[in-house]
Amino acid sequence: MKERVLNSICTLLGIICHPLWMPTYGTALFCAALQTQYAPLSPAYWLIALLGTFALTAFIPLTLILIRLAMGRVSTLEIRNPQERTPIYIYTSVCYAFWSYFLLRILHAPLVLFLIAVGAIMALVAIIFINRHWKISAHLTGLGGLIGGIGAYCLYSAQPLPIGLVTGLLCVSLAVMYARIYTKSHTPLQVTTGLLFGLMMTFIPTLVYCLIAHV
16 A cells, blocks of 8 residues: 555656656746846737747646557557657657747747756766667756756846755655655666756756856
8 A cells, every 4th residue: 555655646747747747847937037137028028928838848748648658659658668759759859949949939938038948958968879779867957957057047147046945945845755766667876977967967058158258
C-alpha cells in the first residue's frame, strides 16, 4: 500500500513538473513580474502570452509525441528510450525557435525573455547530442531552466532574487529528483546534472548580454 501511494506521488510529480509545461509556468511568472514592476497587463495580453506559449512549447510537441506513439515510433508516452527522444528534441527545438520569435515580435516582451528562450533552445540542442551517449534528465533540466530564468530576469532588471520562490522551486526540484530516481528513470548524477545544466543554460545568455552592455 505504501509503495503504491509513493509510486502515485512520483507519477503525479512527473506529470506536474513535465518539461513541456515549464515555459508556460515561466511565462505566467514573468507576466506577474512585469505587472508588478511596470504596469498592469491587460487580460488580452495574459491570454495571448499564455496560450501562445502553451501552443508552441507544449501542445504542438505533445501532439508530435502522440503521433509518433500511434505510429509505433516511440514505445511509451514517457519515451524512456534515449534514442527515441532525439527526434522529439529536434521538433521541440524548432517550436522553441518560433516561441522566441513570438515573444520578441508578437508579444513585444522584454529582451530578457527572448534571451531566456535562446538559452532554452541552446539547452535543447545540446541535449540532442548528450542524449546520444547519456540520458540526462529532461525533467530536472526544465526545472533548472525555470530557476535560471528567474535569476536571469532579476539580473537584467536589477531586481532582488525572490528567495521564497526560488527556495520553493528548489524544494520541488529535490522532490522530482527523488521521484525520478525512485522510479529508476534516472540516476542521481543524471538528475543533478540536468538541474545544473538547465539553470546555467537559461542564465548564461542574459549574463553575457549584461556583461557586454556594461563594457
